[in-house]
Amino acid sequence: NAGVTQTPKFRVLKTGQSMTLLCAQDMNHEYMYWYRQDPGMGLRLIHYSVGEGTTAKGEVPDGYNVSRLKKQNFLLGLESAAPSQTSVYFCASSRQTGGTYSNQPQHFGDGTRLSIL
């Protein structure tokens, strides 16, 4: 039971470099999410997807792009990394529901710890 798998687990970048974080889920969930977690600020939603080929902006989308080419994968890209993007990034997925997005549990990966120097 892999659930939600995030790669890599750790990464150090220099300012201006680019990278892609990969999230894979094996639960056939429709919905997938990317969050960042900073001390004292809780989880903040970056982008999310309600199905293959669809993406939408969350609370803090600037500086990030996402793609959902396959249902099981959700990629988060940093085009030009900045020190303010140093954070722990979590991916999550959940089942589709009839009319609301909030009545199903979210399943999280164990995060990617990203430092930008």
Next chain:
Amino acid sequence: SQKIEQNSEALNIQEGKTATLTCNYTNYSPAYLQWYRQDPGRGPVFLLLIRENEKEKRKERLKVTFDTTLKQSLFHITASQPADSATYLCAPDTGRRALTFGSGTRLQVQP
């Protein structure tokens, strides 16, 4: 604006006691509220979901209440154990297309 508040100070209790954590929200009326547990270096893990028409929900030693008048949810762990030490996050439905999480309260259970 919508606001979710959890006590940022750690809660320290003795083993065997009941831990009570608070989640307050303002300026909206969630239809659902979820609670998660997060251990250091790990992602959050879902614990319980309660609906607005449910006053209380239980799961083993866990109990969640939902008071829509007070705009508050309480999360209780009875007969607490050191293994219950973790950060607990609440996530009320905010009507947006994804959950919004509180910043969490760290619980430390002393043996």
